[in-house]
Amino acid sequence: MKHLLLVFASVMLVACSKEEAAPEPVRPVLSIKVEALGEQNLGRFAGSIQARYESNVGFRVPGRIASRSVDVGAEVEKGALLASLDPTDQKNQLRSAEGDLASIRANLINAQATARRQQSLFDQGVGSQAQLDAAQTDLKTTQASLDQAQAAVNQAKDQLNYVELRADHKAVVTAWMAEAGQVVTAGQQVVTLAQPDIKEAVIDLPDTLVDQLPQDVVFQVALQLTPEINTTAVVREIEPQAESTTRTRRARLTLSETPTAFRLGSAISVTLSSAIKPQIELPLSALQEVEGKSRIWIVDTQSQTVSPRDVSIVSRTDTTVVVASGVKSGERVVSAGVNSLKPGQKVKVDEGSPQ
Structure with missing residues (x-):
């Protein structure tokens, strides 16, 4: 009986040792490859391509x-x-002016003849000085009238051309x-x-955003239908006052390049971004709060294991967090299911995870 009990105990010990030695199952996880953000997205707005100079x-x-x-x-x-x-009125004015000119020319011929005759009589001593002065005054007046009539004809011709x-x-x-x-x-x-030679992008920006635009703001301008055709732009001018109903201010942007597809009136999409100190943005699901500290799980791609790491959070939204320190660009972070992980646990990176 004692022999049977010893055999049974030995079998149980061997079974327990086998259970303890059984390896932990490999756990599939979702993960993302960390990339540092060097720009801050300030928004996307619709606009159009217009000529810089219009009249x-x-x-x-x-x-x-x-x-x-x-x-x-x-x-x-x-x-x-x-x-x-309709040129009818202008043609009539021209005919009238030309008739006045012809009449004054005839008067000028008579005034010239009268002035010559009075000068001849005065030289012969049979004409008076008063008659000579009157003839010469009439000649000058008629000449002035002729100049005025000629100007009227020229003006009437211009009016007809207009x-x-x-x-x-x-x-x-x-x-x-x-x-x-x-x-x-x-x-x-x-x-x-x-004028089609110089084109620019025109958009309407919210009044509140305009006052917050940094000096180094960068505008990415792309065609709405073919966004792969794009270029950058800088601010040329922004209207000083907001439109009363929409509370927007019109901004005109100088394009760094003008692709051929940027035709006048083309609909464009303009994205605003600004250079910032490199930051890392992670999904909120990658964050784990433990004893008042924030941590994430780093995937060791060589050993296919995970390890926790404390991080410093700059800001967070309903879906994302911005990490200031604790993780570097290029590392792989578990993006979901962090609460069920253990240090050193074997994992399998999901094939659908971003590389």
Whole structure:
């Protein structure tokens, strides 16, 4: 009986030792590779590509628009006809001025003949000084009237030329403010011309953000439909006052480069960022609070084990934390399930984890 008890005890001891020697199972974990952030994202805004230089032009004389020669979006060369007025009034004014000029020219011929005759009579001693002075005064007055009439004709010709609105530089037509048949006044804005050579990005920024923009702010400008086409930009000007309804201020940005795809009117997406001291951002699920200290779990990629490490937290949100010290760029950190880990525990990095 004693022999059987000894055999049974021996078997139990061997079984227990085998159970104690059984290795811990390898635990799958989610992890991320740490990367230091050198920029702070300040927001993303929609905008458009516009010409830096635009001009609103109109006719120099009043009248009714007879025709429009180009449409919005058309590229025009210097001197190209944009629109024209009904020239009837200007032609009538020119005919009237030319008639006055012809009449005064005839009067000038008579005044010249009278002045010569009075001079001849005075030289012969049969004409009076008063008659000679009157003839010469009339000649000078008529000559002045002729000059005035000639100026009126020139002005009437200019007025006739002004019924045609022409581009004074190479431009793109971006807007029309009047249609054919509409009566316009002198100087009234009729069409907007944009110089296509120099383009810039235009966005509306919240008034509260503008006051907080750092001097080294960087703007990343990309096309909304093809974001791979992008460039950087700097502030050229920001409107001093906010728009009353939206509380935004318009900002104009000078592009460092102008890709061909950046056409006038193209919709763009502008991201604001600023250089900061390198920081590391981790998901909130990677953080473990133990006895008032914050720690994370570092994955040793060689031994496939984990170890805890205390970290210093700069800030946190509902989903992320910013770590100031305790972890370096390039290390791998467990991103979920940290509360069930033990120091030195074997883990298997999930294949879906970022490398």
